[in-house]
Amino acid sequence: MAGSNEDALKGLGHLALGTRLKRLGDRLQAHAQVILDEAKVPVPASHLPPLAALDSGGAMTVGDLSRALGVTQPGVTRMTGALETAGLVRSGAAEDDGRARVIELTPAGRGLLARLKRHTFPLIEAAVREACGDDPGRLLGQLAVLEDALEELPLAARAARLAKGARRHD
Amino acid sequence: MAGSNEDALKGLGHLALGTRLKRLGDRLQAHAQVILDEAKVPVPASHLPPLAALDSGGAMTVGDLSRALGVTQPGVTRMTGALETAGLVRSGAAEDDGRARVIELTPAGRGLLARLKRHTFPLIEAAVREACGDDPGRLLGQLAVLEDALEELPLAARAARLAKGARRHD
DNA sequence: GGGACTTACATAACCTGTTATCCAATTTGG
DNA sequence: CCAAATTGGATAACAGGTTATGTAAGTCCC
Numbered sequence: 001m002a003g004s005n006e007d008a009l010k011g012l013g014h015l016a017l018g019t020r021l022k023r024l025g026d027r028l029q030a031h032a033q034v035i036l037d038e039a040k041v042p043v044p045a046s047h048l049p050p051l052a053a054l055d056s057g058g059a060m061t062v063g064d065l066s067r068a069l070g071v072t073q074p075g076v077t078r079m080t081g082a083l084e085t086a087g088l089v090r091s092g093a094a095e096d097d098g099r100a101r102v103i104e105l106t107p108a109g110r111g112l113l114a115r116l117k118r119h120t121f122p123l124i125e126a127a128v129r130e131a132c133g134d135d136p137g138r139l140l141g142q143l144a145v146l147e148d149a150l151e152e153l154p155l156a157a158r159a160a161r162l163a164k165g166a167r168r169h170d
Numbered sequence: 171m172a173g174s175n176e177d178a179l180k181g182l183g184h185l186a187l188g189t190r191l192k193r194l195g196d197r198l199q200a201h202a203q204v205i206l207d208e209a210k211v212p213v214p215a216s217h218l219p220p221l222a223a224l225d226s227g228g229a230m231t232v233g234d235l236s237r238a239l240g241v242t243q244p245g246v247t248r249m250t251g252a253l254e255t256a257g258l259v260r261s262g263a264a265e266d267d268g269r270a271r272v273i274e275l276t277p278a279g280r281g282l283l284a285r286l287k288r289h290t291f292p293l294i295e296a297a298v299r300e301a302c303g304d305d306p307g308r309l310l311g312q313l314a315v316l317e318d319a320l321e322e323l324p325l326a327a328r329a330a331r332l333a334k335g336a337r338r339h340d
Numbered sequence: 341g342g343g344a345c346t347t348a349c350a351t352a353a354c355c356t357g358t359t360a361t362c363c364a365a366t367t368t369g370g
Numbered sequence: 371c372c373a374a375a376t377t378g379g380a381t382a383a384c385a386g387g388t389t390a391t392g393t394a395a396g397t398c399c400c
Contacts, residue, residue, distance in 0.1 A: 017298055017310070018198030019219060023240060024317060025191030026387085031325035032188060038326060046356070049186065063378060070193065075357060077380060099365045099378045127328035128187055131319035132312070139316065140187075142302070142309040147194060149301035155201035156208060158297035196357090216386070232349060245387060247350060269348040269395045 032124050039120045041112070043086060048116070050079050051088060051105070055113040059104035061094065088112060202294050209290045211282070213256060218286070220249050221258065221275070225283045229274035231264065258282060 033045045043051070053068045054060065062080065066073045080103050083089040088109035094100035105113065132139050203215045213221070223238045224230065230238070236246045250273050253259040258279035264270040275283065302309050 016219060016222075018195045018202060018215070020313060021191045021195030021198065022387095023195075024313060025188040025193075025195060027317075027320055028188030028191065028325075031320060034324065034326040035329050038330075044355090045188075049189065061378075062380095071356095072358065073379065074359085074381080078356080094378095097366070097378080101379070123329040123333055124325070126332045127325045130328055130332070131316055131323075131325060133315040133319065138308075139312040142312055143190065143194060145303040146301055146309065147197075149303065150197055150201060153301075154204065155198070155294070155297045155301060156204040158300055159205050159293040162296045162300070163293055192357095214385095233347090241386095242388065243349070244351080244389085248386080267348080267396070271349065 028128065032128075035124055035127070036120065039116075041116065041120065043083070043088065043112075047079055047083055047086075047088075050076065050083065050103075051109060051113055054089065054103060054105050055110070055117075059102050061100045061102050063100070065103060083109070198298070202298075205294055205297070206290065209286075211286065211290065213253070213258065213282075217249055217253055217258075220246065220253065220273075221279060221283055224259065224273060224275050225280070225287075229272050231270045231272055233270070235273060253279070 029045050036043075036045055036048075049069050050065055053065060057064075057068060060068070062073060062076050065080070066076045069076065071079075080089060080091065084091060088106060089103050090106050091101050091103045094102045199215050206213075206215055206218075219239050220235055223235060227234070227238060232243060232246050232250065235250070236243045239246065241249075250259060250261065254261060257276060259273050260276050261271050261273045264272045
């Protein structure tokens, strides 16, 4: 019999780290969604990043948002389309460039953001921080280390180098 | 005016932790995929967890796999379907229960796993460990803390408690 | 033993991201 | 000034997960 499962991912250790990170991220978002729902926020959590970016950065184009959020341009097009349907943002051609579409918050969007910043975001922030354990910054630090490392030298390159070094033991 | 921006995104800070974890996980998987491709592994990285689970746990049903991997049952159905098409697993009704479908590795699947365990997994493992920085276990530990915390008390409950405590400052 | 629940899986529809490609507007260079 | 290259965005197709629901097999209980 398989005995106690669960350890399948654990057994893969660092190999499954990617899977594990994704799942944990998903779960965090789902939990945050519950808080948002309780606060009667009329948008899914996934739409908050663009709203926050527009709030802090002011009106900007699709491309700007794409860069600001780190999601691809089609993703931004879809998100902003949904937000526009929800009445939280509006958009129009840029004055100086007919190709660019400038997105800005509507009053409704600004109002929502104001409420969120005052009541909801701090709550989520505090709850997540608490869930992170004694030293909340440490997790973020570890993530940054990993992100930077991947940026600096891809895994494949590291693997190749390690393989070369290990070959004599083979 | 929003003044110094940043604080909207700061407010999102830990809400964005979910997004960040997911994105980092994605990137890790993409990097691992490169290594797998170079090793001529004929499956996407996302299919390795079920293979590894079957390898370590032996033949098991769809439901077992779902629990072992932490993905939903339809997800397992799809994954195993693809693996079966690829000839790496096979399946059949359980002897004692006509509803259950038991999945097991084919010889090809076992062979692939053997090769991976010998050559590829250790490489990925080592590369990821290196990328994680000086103390590779610490990140896993942090993740476990967060996972356990979410399990033990959902964010919404934490938020509710924190909100109650903070109300007198409102 | 036969009807009502329960269980295990399959299927469908959806969500949210991706890459690939197309179109229109702008810029550039001859 | 017009043709070519570039740029900003939209659209389509796909990926990999999810939830919701359907269906067949098993179990319970009168």
